[in-house]
Amino acid sequence: MAPTFPPIYLLKWNLEHDPKELHRLEEEIDVVFDIKEAKLVLGKVKLKRRAALELRKLGLDTEEVVTTESEPDTDTDHNHHEEQIASQIVPSAPGNPPAQRLAISPRSTLRPSDETIKVLDLAWYTGSLNAGKLLPIEDYLVYEGRIKSKILPVKPKQTLLPAQVEPRRQISTVSPTQRHFRTGPRKFGGNSVHSSSQPARLLHKTTSEDEAYAALPPIPKYLHSPYSCQRPTPLHCPNEDFLSELRIIKQARNLKGDEVGVRAYSVAVAAIASYPYSLTSALELSRLPGCGSKISKLWQDWKTLGHVEEADEARSDPDLQVLDLFWKIHGVGEASARDFFSKGWRSLDDIVEQGWDRISRDQQIGVKYYDEFLQRIPREEVEKIASVILDYANHIRDGFRMVICGGYRRGKPDSGDVDVVLSHPNENATHRFLVELLESLERDEYITHRLIVSMKNSDRGQNPLNWKGSMPRSRGGFDSLDHAFLVWQEPTWPSKDEDLKGNPDARNPNVHRRVDIIISPWKTAGCAVLGWSGGTMFERDLRHYCKQQLGFKFDSTGVRRQDNGEWVDLEKGDGDLLVKERRVFSGLGLEWRDPTERCTD
DNA sequence: AGGCTGTACTG
C-alpha cells in the first residue's frame, strides 16, 4: 500500500528540460503549488547551495541549519565541478541516479521545528514508494534551512514553458518533440514572403509552416535562456555578415538617441552571436530570444535582396557619418554629437577652431588623441602595459595579483583599451594603494592624463557590509581610490636619447592608450574580475539575472541582497583570482563560462 | 502597458 505523503513542493530545477516528466511527477506526488503549504520540498538537487538558491527564487531566504558537524559546506572546491554542470538551463544528464548519499549522521533528529524547511532528494520519494512506507528523511536530506525572511516573491520568471500549458497547441499535427521552445513560430513581418499575398490562413499552410518549424535544427539548450550570461558567445559565429548589418542599424539608433532600439538590437545580436549554425530561414531565426518579427524581416531582406535597407541608409547618410565621427570622441555621446552638429560643425577641425574652449576637458583630450584612441592595441602591448603596472604595484607592496580583463581576456586579437584588475590577499594592502601606484607611474611618465579617478567602491568595497544607510563618504578625500581611468604612453622609444640631444622637446612617438586600473579588495576580487571581463550584454544580463532570478544585486564590487543591501559572500576560501571568479559563477547558480565565451557586444 | 544594468563622476 502506498504510503501517505505529507504536502510536498516539487522544485522544478533540473526537471525543466523534461516537462513531461515534471508534469507526471506533479500529478503522481500530488504536489502543492504554494511552497508555504508544503511540509517538505523535493527536488533533483544534490547541493546545499543549489537548494538554497532555488528556495530564494521562491521568495524564501534561508540560512542553513547545521545538523552535523561533519558535512563540508558545498562550496569547497571539489564540488565545483558538479555545480558547474548543474546549471539552470543545462540540466545534468537525465536519469540522475538517486542518492549517492552524502554522509549525514542521523543525529539530526533535533528540532523539527516549523521554522525550518527541508529539501530532500527526489530519491526519497521513489524510495519510499518502493518500500511502501516513508523512509527516514535523514538519509536524503540535502539542505535544511531556517527562514530568515520572506523576500519579495521573486517572480518565478520561467524561461521554459510550464508543463501545465504544454498540451495547448496540439491543434497542430506535428509531433510535439520539436517544440520545447515556444508556443509556436512567431509571425514575422506583416509582409514577409510567407503571408503577404496569401488569401487566408489555410490549414495546409499552417501545417507546412509547422513542418518547416519541426524540420529545423533544434535550438541549443543554452539558447532557451534569455540571459546571455547563461550562453556561450564566442568571438566568431557563422552569421557574422548579418550581424554586421544589425550592428550598423544599432549604431544608427544609438546616434539618433533611440536607447530602446539600441537595447533591442543588442539583445538580438547577442542571441544570434551565440547561435552555432548558419541561419537558413527567418523562421529559424525567429526562435531565438530577442529576435521577433522585425529582426526576422531584416534577415529575410538580407537573404533575398542581398542587403538591408535601413543599414544602407545609415551607411550613406552623411549627417550620420558626422555624428558618428563626433560620437567616437572620448567624452562625446549622442547629445554632444548632436549639439556639435547643430552648431554647424562637421569635422574635428571645426571643433578645434570654433569650439575648443566650449568643450569639456575629457572631450579636449578625446579630440587631441582622436586617431590614437581609435587605434587597436595588439595583445603583446596589452601584456606589456599590464606587466608594467603589476611590477610597479609589487614594488610598492609585494604580493599583488592581477588579471588582464576586457576584450583581451575574451581573446580578441586587439583591444580598444587595457583593463586590469589588481588585488592582494591581504585586505589592508589595497587601502590607499591606488594613489601611490598612480604617483609612481606618473613619476616615471607612463601616465599622461587621469581621465577619471573614482573612490566609489572602496568606501563600501573595502568594507562591503552595511553599505546601505549611510557610509561615511571618504573623509579626507583621496585615500581610498579604487578605479583609475588613464591615458598611458610608453615613455621610452629606441632613438629617444639621440632625439633629445637634437631637440629637447622631441616628441614621444608612442601611441597614447586608454588604461583602466581597478583595485579590488580581495574578498570581492572574483566579482571584479567577472565584472570587468564580459561584453556589455553579458554584464547587463548578469545583473538582470541576479536581480530577477535571485533577488541579488551584482556589480564588480560584490553581490548584495536587493532588499537590505547585505553583502553576500560567494568567494570565501582559498584560491587565486580565477578560482574566486569561478566561485561567483557557481554561487550565482551559473554554469562556468570561459571569458572567450562572453563575447557579447 | 511598462520596462529595459546600474552608478559615479563632471560641469
Place this chain on the structure above:
DNA sequence: CAGTAC
C-alpha cells in the same frame, strides 16, 4: 540635472 563612461 543631464550627459558620459565603465
Place this chain on the structure above:
DNA sequence: GCCT
C-alpha cells in the same frame, strides 16, 4: 523592438 521584444518580453512579460
